[in-house]
Amino acid sequence: MKKLNSPARLLLLFAGIFLIISLFAPIWRIELDAPQYPEGLMLQIFANKLGGNVDIINGLNHYIGMKTLHTEDFMEFTLLPYIIGIFAMLSLVVSFAGKKIHLKILLFSFIAFGVLAMIDFWRWEYNYGHDLDPNAAIIVPGMAYQPPLIGFKQLLNFGAYSIPDIGGWLFISSGILMLLAFMKEYGILFKKSIVSSLLLPAAIAITITSCAGSGKEPIIINKEHCNYCKMMISDLKYAAEIVTMKGRAYKFDDLICLTAFLKEEPDFQVKDIYVSNFHPPHELYHTTELNFYVTSEHKGPMGGNIIAIPKSAEDTTFTKNTNVTQISWDAIVK
Numbered sequence: 001m002k003k004l005n006s007p008a009r010l011l012l013l014f015a016g017i018f019l020i021i022s023l024f025a026p027i028w029r030i031e032l033d034a035p036q037y038p039e040g041l042m043l044q045i046f047a048n049k050l051g052g053n054v055d056i057i058n059g060l061n062h063y064i065g066m067k068t069l070h071t072e073d074f075m076e077f078t079l080l081p082y083i084i085g086i087f088a089m090l091s092l093v094v095s096f097a098g099k100k101i102h103l104k105i106l107l108f109s110f111i112a113f114g115v116l117a118m119i120d121f122w123r124w125e126y127n128y129g130h131d132l133d134p135n136a137a138i139i140v141p142g143m144a145y146q147p148p149l150i151g152f153k154q155l156l157n158f159g160a161y162s163i164p165d166i167g168g169w170l171f172i173s174s175g176i177l178m179l180l181a182f183m184k185e186y187g188i189l190f191k192k193s194i195v196s197s198l199l200l201p202a203a204i205a206i207t208i209t210s211c212a213g214s215g216k217e218p219i220i221i222n223k224e225h226c227n228y229c230k231m232m233i234s235d236l237k238y239a240a241e242i243v244t245m246k247g248r249a250y251k252f253d254d255l256i257c258l259t260a261f262l263k264e265e266p267d268f269q270v271k272d273i274y275v276s277n278f279h280p281p282h283e284l285y286h287t288t289e290l291n292f293y294v295t296s297e298h299k300g301p302m303g304g305n306i307i308a309i310p311k312s313a314e315d316t317t318f319t320k321n322t323n324v325t326q327i328s329w330d331a332i333v334k
Helices: 006-022 054-063 076-097 100-130 166-185 192-210 255-264 316-321 329-333
Strands: 028-034 037-045 050-052 151-155 158-164 240-244 249-252 270-276 284-286 290-295 306-310 324-327
Touching: 006 076, 006 100, 006 166, 037 054, 050 054, 076 100, 076 166, 100 166, 158 166, 240 255, 249 255, 255 270, 255 329, 290 329
Parallel strands: none
Antiparallel strands: 028 037, 028 158, 037 050, 151 158, 240 249, 240 270, 270 284, 290 306, 290 324
16 A cells, blocks of 8 residues: 655646546547548547537438437437546546555556447447448448548548547547556656656657648658649649648649649638748748749749749849749739
8 A cells, every 4th residue: 555656646647637638629530531522521529529520521421321420419428528537536636645556446447448438439430330321312232431440441432530639649648647657656667767768759659640730741752743733743843732721731743733723722721831942952931931933944844933932041143143023922822
């Protein structure tokens, strides 16, 4: 019945805080990509409700005989907030006044709950994807629409991605912190450096994964295609990229393609636009950081005659010796 030492208490304190925060953030998300939805669709699962594009997804699923999704149909949304809240409270209580045996019970109970939750989630996905209306408008013989438990799966013309969301990563982080506290208390970890070496990679991995798709991405030449003309991107001097409100990156081989794409998708939810520096190493800059020039001496892959140079690295020699005329970004878009 020995009391916990300070490092274990601190780890449990953060575990409890993470669990409390996870109650207010989406725990899981299923992303759906298809040509007719360039921005994609997303189903978010909170501890107490469904979020995201639920109405649109229900409308699409109706045609293939899948049941519509409603928060009130799931008992889990009533129980889950209380269960997570109880684990958060227990983690804080054990942190302040607990003993080794309490930590052991907490950890193994938390692991058991996590396993049962994933089994229940798989069961829900299985029923959702297999229990189809025989009178649906579209029936594909032998086809089931069960989303992946985690990872990617192709469902007709939709690509489905199933991954933890911010709340899910906080939940997983809480389990990792409980495990580290247990390992420290039971002599599995003897040195602070070992704890640090485990905590740092875990924190980095969680941060990278939870923030994936939230900003600009490097454009890889000769491997990626333009999202408008579908040609291979082979010259970074003229490349550009749109980042949407959902954090997706759309890449283009020429500003002509980017502006044409925006005109054809007037409701496209743009967050940021980045354009490649004409000069090596052709890094992407936000449009607000660039000066744009119309030139007759340089032509992009699709015949575009606009180049971009960062304001912070303006090359007056180049602009003086090259036949260029400055143009605003607003004029380019129009």
